[in-house]
Amino acid sequence: MSTSAITEKLLTAKKAKGITFADLEKILGRDEVWIAAVIYRQASASQEEASKIVSTLGLEPELAESLTESPLKGSLEQTIPTDPLIYRFYEIMQVYGMPIKAIIHEKFGDGIMSAIDFTLDIEKEEDPKGDRVKVIMSGKFLPYKKW
Amino acid sequence: MSTSAITEKLLTAKKAKGITFADLEKILGRDEVWIAAVIYRQASASQEEASKIVSTLGLEPELAESLTESPLKGSLEQTIPTDPLIYRFYEIMQVYGMPIKAIIHEKFGDGIMSAIDFTLDIEKEEDPKGDRVKVIMSGKFLPYKKW
Amino acid sequence: MSTSAITEKLLTAKKAKGITFADLEKILGRDEVWIAAVIYRQASASQEEASKIVSTLGLEPELAESLTESPLKGSLEQTIPTDPLIYRFYEIMQVYGMPIKAIIHEKFGDGIMSAIDFTLDIEKEEDPKGDRVKVIMSGKFLPYKKW
Amino acid sequence: MSTSAITEKLLTAKKAKGITFADLEKILGRDEVWIAAVIYRQASASQEEASKIVSTLGLEPELAESLTESPLKGSLEQTIPTDPLIYRFYEIMQVYGMPIKAIIHEKFGDGIMSAIDFTLDIEKEEDPKGDRVKVIMSGKFLPYKKW
Amino acid sequence: MSTSAITEKLLTAKKAKGITFADLEKILGRDEVWIAAVIYRQASASQEEASKIVSTLGLEPELAESLTESPLKGSLEQTIPTDPLIYRFYEIMQVYGMPIKAIIHEKFGDGIMSAIDFTLDIEKEEDPKGDRVKVIMSGKFLPYKKW
Amino acid sequence: MSTSAITEKLLTAKKAKGITFADLEKILGRDEVWIAAVIYRQASASQEEASKIVSTLGLEPELAESLTESPLKGSLEQTIPTDPLIYRFYEIMQVYGMPIKAIIHEKFGDGIMSAIDFTLDIEKEEDPKGDRVKVIMSGKFLPYKKW
Amino acid sequence: MSTSAITEKLLTAKKAKGITFADLEKILGRDEVWIAAVIYRQASASQEEASKIVSTLGLEPELAESLTESPLKGSLEQTIPTDPLIYRFYEIMQVYGMPIKAIIHEKFGDGIMSAIDFTLDIEKEEDPKGDRVKVIMSGKFLPYKKW
Amino acid sequence: MSTSAITEKLLTAKKAKGITFADLEKILGRDEVWIAAVIYRQASASQEEASKIVSTLGLEPELAESLTESPLKGSLEQTIPTDPLIYRFYEIMQVYGMPIKAIIHEKFGDGIMSAIDFTLDIEKEEDPKGDRVKVIMSGKFLPYKKW
Amino acid sequence: MSTSAITEKLLTAKKAKGITFADLEKILGRDEVWIAAVIYRQASASQEEASKIVSTLGLEPELAESLTESPLKGSLEQTIPTDPLIYRFYEIMQVYGMPIKAIIHEKFGDGIMSAIDFTLDIEKEEDPKGDRVKVIMSGKFLPYKKW
Amino acid sequence: MSTSAITEKLLTAKKAKGITFADLEKILGRDEVWIAAVIYRQASASQEEASKIVSTLGLEPELAESLTESPLKGSLEQTIPTDPLIYRFYEIMQVYGMPIKAIIHEKFGDGIMSAIDFTLDIEKEEDPKGDRVKVIMSGKFLPYKKW
Structure with missing residues (x-):
């Protein structure tokens, strides 16, 4: 599964469940920015952290595995971002x-x-x-x- | 006088006099980052602030004028800086x-x-x-x- | 659904129904440029505005949701656009x-x-x-x- | 004389004399943006307009000539300006x-x-x-x- | 239908039927370069001209509609084309x-x-x-x- | 003497003498675009043509030599010219x-x-x-x- | 069929049959570099040459047609190739x-x-x-x- | 002395003396392309070769030294040369x-x-x-x- | 099969089997960096080495063939990588x-x-x-x- | 004094004196690569190290000062170096x-x-x-x- 497909899946579930990054911060005991970085596949979680994220969002446990990998980092496509x-x-x-x-x-x-x-x-x-x-x-x- | 010539003149005087940005912060009552931005010609000072900077560094009063102008901003030459x-x-x-x-x-x-x-x-x-x-x-x- | 897919869906419906941006301006009470920006996913509408756009164009109500999100902005692909x-x-x-x-x-x-x-x-x-x-x-x- | 040398000479004189673009607008009967474009060598003035600009700024009449030429346009050096x-x-x-x-x-x-x-x-x-x-x-x- | 899909459809039909741009020039009473520009979706035809192009090439009448739109222009992908x-x-x-x-x-x-x-x-x-x-x-x- | 220095010298003399490219066309029996290309150092003249250009503009004969060389071509500095x-x-x-x-x-x-x-x-x-x-x-x- | 799809089809057949470019050179009476250029869609063959290439590789005769077209040339994707x-x-x-x-x-x-x-x-x-x-x-x- | 200054000095002397690269080939017993590469500072000569080049062109012996250095190579300024x-x-x-x-x-x-x-x-x-x-x-x- | 598809297939199998590059080094008698280069399709293996890699990872023998080809090298997409x-x-x-x-x-x-x-x-x-x-x-x- | 002027001064003196980087390594007790980095103004020396470098090369003691500064790093001008x-x-x-x-x-x-x-x-x-x-x-x- 490609990086952005995982990210999209997690964000869609997060939105559908109405869970904020601040909620995840409380559940994981990690800062919300770092958790967002894991979800955008810029940081790698431990097996336990990955499982917590995935189960909180109500997704299949197998997704946790890919959150533990060291991703190819760089979340912006353009040299000078337009956003x-x-x-x-x-x-x-x-x-x-x-x-x-x-x-x-x-x-x-x-x-x-x-x-x-x-x-x-x-x-x-x-x-x-x-x-x-x-x-x-x-x-x-x-x-x-x-x- | 071109922008970088002014900056170099101010930085050389500052080094020769052994004055730190923290010293300038105390004298001007402005944050040291902002003062550094004025010296690198990325921010514009009031007439009074400009005079204080120039006189503290022991330079000729006429230099103050150019520190009050709205500069063409952008202190880095390369798209992706190498430093x-x-x-x-x-x-x-x-x-x-x-x-x-x-x-x-x-x-x-x-x-x-x-x-x-x-x-x-x-x-x-x-x-x-x-x-x-x-x-x-x-x-x-x-x-x-x-x- | 990716950003451009939503935009294309809305524009196709708008054309099929023969509705102009000026028509949408009257219905929403918002300027036509801003409405076009919402449709091109460069601006985010309120829940109510989104629903009005979607229903005026005769599309399924679920599409409204995505018009309320803060998009990754930048509607032009090239550094120096050729159009x-x-x-x-x-x-x-x-x-x-x-x-x-x-x-x-x-x-x-x-x-x-x-x-x-x-x-x-x-x-x-x-x-x-x-x-x-x-x-x-x-x-x-x-x-x-x-x- | 290179383009930017002329521009710098005119801007220096304008500042020294305390003349605003709005003053020049009244004297020439042309909009201040257009006059600024002439001074930045992006637009070309008639012989008469050029002479008025130069004499108002107290500069030598020979400078007027170069304000009547069709310049190589483009006042920004970088592809994506940083200012x-x-x-x-x-x-x-x-x-x-x-x-x-x-x-x-x-x-x-x-x-x-x-x-x-x-x-x-x-x-x-x-x-x-x-x-x-x-x-x-x-x-x-x-x-x-x-x- | 995306721009290049329409272009490819028209060019394939034109080749299969053995029709030249010069033939289309005679039928439409428009220059062959302009007609090629319409087919490459760089120019927009009137309803009548679009119908003539589509019917001459033996394609379905609904394709004519898209030839009347104002396309996002620029037919070359690279900054400095290699062809x-x-x-x-x-x-x-x-x-x-x-x-x-x-x-x-x-x-x-x-x-x-x-x-x-x-x-x-x-x-x-x-x-x-x-x-x-x-x-x-x-x-x-x-x-x-x-x- | 660098390429652009020669070009500037020739253009300055041409302007001072009030000679047009069309005048040079008549004197040399060559098209004015080609003559402009020689002056902008994009084309190379014969010894005789070079001498005629230089003498018509009232410049020193030694300049003719450099107009006969095969220049490094490319008269525009930017990839996508702004003019x-x-x-x-x-x-x-x-x-x-x-x-x-x-x-x-x-x-x-x-x-x-x-x-x-x-x-x-x-x-x-x-x-x-x-x-x-x-x-x-x-x-x-x-x-x-x-x- | 897109350009690279044809190229891949021809190269796969060539490998499967164990035919070298040198073999094709003997069969066509054309240099192997030129034949490789036809296969990479950088050069266009005559109807007869195209048929020989296609039949030697044991592919369907209809593929020959596309080898006779004048392709959009440039076989390298990057400005400065990394290979x-x-x-x-x-x-x-x-x-x-x-x-x-x-x-x-x-x-x-x-x-x-x-x-x-x-x-x-x-x-x-x-x-x-x-x-x-x-x-x-x-x-x-x-x-x-x-x- | 910067690289291009040396190159220009050598080329000017070569032209003034009417010496061709082919002449230098005979004198040095090295290929003319390689000699041109030395002069454009893309290749490094031995002490003896450097002296021969410099003396043949009638220049001061001290210039020979710099022709023996390993230069920073790359004779073209632009990514895609315009010449x-x-x-x-x-x-x-x-x-x-x-x-x-x-x-x-x-x-x-x-x-x-x-x-x-x-x-x-x-x-x-x-x-x-x-x-x-x-x-x-x-x-x-x-x-x-x-x- | 495109280059990155093969790479992904090999890496997925390697992960599922829990085999490290160091394991492969022992089995093949080649350095782990070189083996990783083969898997990322930057180096080409002999028929025997390719078969060993593929069988160790428990994949179909036909995949070995493609590991023996001379790939179009360059494993990084961006000019200046962001990772x-x-x-x-x-x-x-x-x-x-x-x-x-x-x-x-x-x-x-x-x-x-x-x-x-x-x-x-x-x-x-x-x-x-x-x-x-x-x-x-x-x-x-x-x-x-x-x- | 600009960065490259200092570097050139040091390299010229080093060459004239026939001192190698290996010699400097022995005198300073620092690796030759690091010393070369100081000279190319990519690393900063202590006051003592700077004085040793300058005196070994027989240059004026004031030059030592600038070798102690934290330079704006990046020794290559081009994105993809041509050397x-x-x-x-x-x-x-x-x-x-x-x-x-x-x-x-x-x-x-x-x-x-x-x-x-x-x-x-x-x-x-x-x-x-x-x-x-x-x-x-x-x-x-x-x-x-x-x-």
């Missing part, structure tokens, strides 16, 4: 990329923020002038090795 | 882009996180297993208008 | 893009015209020398936030 | 391109909106919830010729 | 593009040759040293509007 | 490319129209509804060799 | 392209080597240090026409 | 690439023709119907290693 | 490419490391601070031929 | 990328080989059939974090 919500993150990097690089090097030295030893949370900040989306990324700093 | 620190943010979107979209729509409905009414902070989290880079983005949610 | 009608808008930006940027900054300061809090109307101007297409865009000005 | 203000117009076409095509064909038949026999105005709409940018395009409809 | 016959026209523009621009501006002023109010003929010139292909394009000159 | 006049020819191929291929193969068999054994003329057709640009291309048909 | 054998020819042009151009112009003047009036042979040169592939191209020199 | 002479070789691969691959594998097995242990000759074949360019490539066959 | 594991190797070349080139030329002279007469091994290095991936490449040095 | 030595590493990934991914996941689970906590060595293996280049990469395995 406005996703594009804004690319724009943020175009505008703030060099400033971010300068600040991180000043605080940490030469190296990078890991995108593997990494977590990402999304919160809703209520605000009378309009609610705000808060995105919190936390990645281990990896200094360049000398040899 | 590893910057690329990681692109990879984060490739892997977590669709999950982020799904979660934001579930929490807020159809719309986007603004990249204009937007702030970005970088913090250093000390951790015995290796320090962590924390990036906090906060953008106003803009619902799609119907007409 | 002459659509390409002209890209050419307009190539020729008038920098002038537009200069004028908006002069009138409003640093910021952008929102493409989300945004409306777009198309009118036919009769003219003895050849009718004219009038396109009116109205977007909220969003000033860049400082922090 | 947020300019990008929004590309996003508008990605989202509303197919709906616009459908509506124009329904109203006019097969053909295009000319980008040559074309005008573009920018107005500021004051609004208590935030001022709005209004962009009005008017282009002659050109039906496809049969032969 | 040698088609590529030569791109090469001609690479080599003679700037000379053509210079000559047209010298003869007509600032503006373009319309590709909409436009005709294109192909003739065979017999020549003892090798027959020649003659391509004659005629497009209305559109001067840039000032406003 | 509207030049772009129209690309659009013509996008829309009429497959029809042209079909017609030429029907008339001539498998092969191409040469872009080397090739001439191109531009004429002005006066027309009360608006003058027309006429472009006449004539290229030798080259049948594919079998071996 | 190492094919890529080497691109590398040869990257490294030796300018030297080849210089030598051909020195020997022949301004013009090109035709890729249409053109043959290509592949020979195996036995060599104790490792066999060598010999590729011999022969194309008519086409001088640029002046007009 | 017609060079493009024809790309077209040959588009049309005959898959046939060449099939024939080489049939004759040699899985592997490639080396572009390193490789020679390339260009000959002029006189022909009453028009002279022909003959290009002969010879590369060692490298079978894929198994391990 | 983080694969991208890291591209990043390594971006960062260390020029240093590698400089060191190899200093040690070996002008030439390349063959990617054909080439082996690649992957080892797991246990390390208390975190296990390490060791990749060992070994390719024959091929000096550039002079001629 | 044959560098390209081979891209080809290796095209051919062996998916096999490498499969083997690493089988040995380590879901995660990546770090390109930051990473070393790379190049060795010369003498071999009577032709010397071999050995490239040894060692990177920490980073498992994907769950959260």
Whole structure:
């Protein structure tokens, strides 16, 4: 079964049952963003986590297997995505990329923020002038090795 | 004077004087990321802010003028940047882009996180297993208008 | 059902029934451009609006559901579209893009015209020398936030 | 003298003299967007219009000559511009391109909106919830010729 | 029915019946290039013309309907086509593009040759040293509007 | 001296002297498009033709030498040119490319129209509804060799 | 039947019957490279040649028809092919392209080597240090026409 | 001194002295294509060969040094070169690439023709119907290693 | 059967049987990376090796045939792969490419490391601070031929 | 001073003094590949290491400063490099990328080989059939974090 077929099956079941990602967060004890990444086949679950997702959505147990595999990652088809919500993150990097690089090097030295030893949370900040989306990324700093 | 010439002049002076972005944050009362964005000519300062930056770095007052202009934004030359620190943010979107979209729509409905009414902070989290880079983005949610 | 399959189903029914976008505008009380955007799956309708569209076109009520979802936006496949009608808008930006940027900054300061809090109307101007297409865009000005 | 050198010379003089595009509109009796297009070397002025622009900005009369030439048009360097203000117009076409095509064909038949026999105005709409940018395009409809 | 399916159906019938584009030119009273453009779904025929094409090729009358629609134009899939016959026209523009621009501006002023109010003929010139292909394009000159 | 430096020198002299391409056509006995191609360094002149061009424009005789060389051809920098006049020819191929291929193969068999054994003329057709640009291309048909 | 379907059918039959391109060369009296080009639908055969190919491979006679058509040429999908054998020819042009151009112009003047009036042979040169592939191209020199 | 500066210096001297690549072939005892590759900085000469080239062209001995270095190879700037002479070789691969691959594998097995242990000759074949360019490539066959 | 269909069939069987690449290495006496390359259709096996792979995986013997063919190589679809594991190797070349080139030329002279007469091994290095991936490449040095 | 200017200055001095990367390895006690990376401005040295490099090459001490900065990384200009030595590493990934991914996941689970906590060595293996280049990469395995 191709990657996107599995994703579509899980999302359709999730919608039909009226289950939110926040519901899955409570059931699995894992963050909703990570669970969404498993469903979009960008992250791999343990056998137990996979079974919980599949059974919560009321799907056949055999589907769990494929959620444990290491997928070929990359959820966006286009070089520069056209979807406005996703594009804004690319724009943020175009505008703030060099400033971010300068600040991180000043605080940490030469190296990078890991995108593997990494977590990402999304919160809703209520605000009378309009609610705000808060995105919190936390990645281990990896200094360049000398040899 | 071309954009990158101004940036280079400011960064050279900043290094020679040993002033950090954190120092500028205290002097201006503005976040260091935003100040770095002004210096990289991605954001525009008020006349007063521009003068403070220029005088703190010990440069000629006439340079302040150009920091108040609305620049042609985009600090990265390549479609897919090769610098590893910057690329990681692109990879984060490739892997977590669709999950982020799904979660934001579930929490807020159809719309986007603004990249204009937007702030970005970088913090250093000390951790015995290796320090962590924390990036906090906060953008106003803009619902799609119907007409 | 994939996005384009829904769009094709709706357009085929619309043609078979001889209903124009202007007819739908009267029935829904929404602008015809926005309704076309819903049908091309670039905008999301309320449950009620979706039901009206589907029933006006004489289609099964279950189709309404999918018109309420937040789609992955981007209706054009190619980076630089080849269709002459659509390409002209890209050419307009190539020729008038920098002038537009200069004028908006002069009138409003640093910021952008929102493409989300945004409306777009198309009118036919009769003219003895050849009718004219009038396109009116109205977007909220969003000033860049400082922090 | 290369195209961008002329543009920079004119813009520098305009800024130094504190003249707005709206001032030039009053002096020339031409729309400010068109005048900006001449200055960005995307449109060509008559000998008289060129002389007025140059003398108003206090520059040497010989510069007028080059404003009368038919330039190699295209004011944006990148395929997908990174500047947020300019990008929004590309996003508008990605989202509303197919709906616009459908509506124009329904109203006019097969053909295009000319980008040559074309005008573009920018107005500021004051609004208590935030001022709005209004962009009005008017282009002659050109039906496809049969032969 | 998708665009290319219709085109293939028409071309297969045309071949099976041994009808040339020149035959269709005589029957319709329209140029063979334009008729080929209708069949490749790049141009739209009137109801009557569509019926004549379909009946001449011995196909079901319902196919005529789709030949009257305004198609999404662009008959080539690749940015730079690999087919040698088609590529030569791109090469001609690479080599003679700037000379053509210079000559047209010298003869007509600032503006373009319309590709909409436009005709294109192909003739065979017999020549003892090798027959020649003659391509004659005629497009209305559109001067840039000032406003 | 780099290619574009020579071209600019020749065009500047041509403008200063008020000489048109049509004037050069009369003096050289060669078509104005070909002469423009020599000046844009896309074609190579004989020693005699080069000297005539250079002396007519009142420039130093040594410049003639470089007009006799076989240049690295390609006068357009971008893959898809942004200049509207030049772009129209690309659009013509996008829309009429497959029809042209079909017609030429029907008339001539498998092969191409040469872009080397090739001439191109531009004429002005006066027309009360608006003058027309006429472009006449004539290229030798080259049948594919079998071996 | 789509192009690649025909090619696959012919290649499968060729393999099943154990017929080499060299065998087909003897039967048709045409070079094996050209025959391979017909099978990959890059060249068009005469009615008689097509029948011989089809019958030698033991396939139904109706397939012969499609081998006589002028195909849309270009056998490689990617701009820069990834297959190492094919890529080497691109590398040869990257490294030796300018030297080849210089030598051909020195020997022949301004013009090109035709890729249409053109043959290509592949020979195996036995060599104790490792066999060598010999590729011999022969194309008519086409001088640029002046007009 | 940058690569292209050296190349230009050598070519200018070669032209001024009226020396052909064939002359250099006789003096060095190396093929003219390889010598041209050295001059275009795509191949590296021995100290002795470099000195001979430089002295034959009457240039300062210090230039010889740089001809002995291993250059960053790739003599063409564009992905798909626009120069017609060079493009024809790309077209040959588009049309005959898959046939060449099939024939080489049939004759040699899985592997490639080396572009390193490789020679390339260009000959002029006189022909009453028009002279022909003959290009002969010879590369060692490298079978894929198994391990 | 298309390439990826065979690959998928083999991988599915391999997973169902719980056979690792290391198991296959022992059975075939070939390195696991090379065996994986055969399964991903990037390398070609002998008749005997192909039969062993197919029978070990419990699949029908006819599948062996296709593993002996010389495939059209290139296992990655995108120019710059998005999968983080694969991208890291591209990043390594971006960062260390020029240093590698400089060191190899200093040690070996002008030439390349063959990617054909080439082996690649992957080892797991246990390390208390975190296990390490060791990749060992070994390719024959091929000096550039002079001629 | 721009990045490439520093690199060129260091390489010129290194060549003039006849110092190899292996010599620098002995003096600094760091691997030659890493030192080459510092010189190509892809890695940052400590103050002491930078001073040693600069003084060994006999250059002015002020140059050391710039070798301690965190550079904007990426030493190759083109998306797909044309230099044959560098390209081979891209080809290796095209051919062996998916096999490498499969083997690493089988040995380590879901995660990546770090390109930051990473070393790379190049060795010369003498071999009577032709010397071999050995490239040894060692990177920490980073498992994907769950959260």
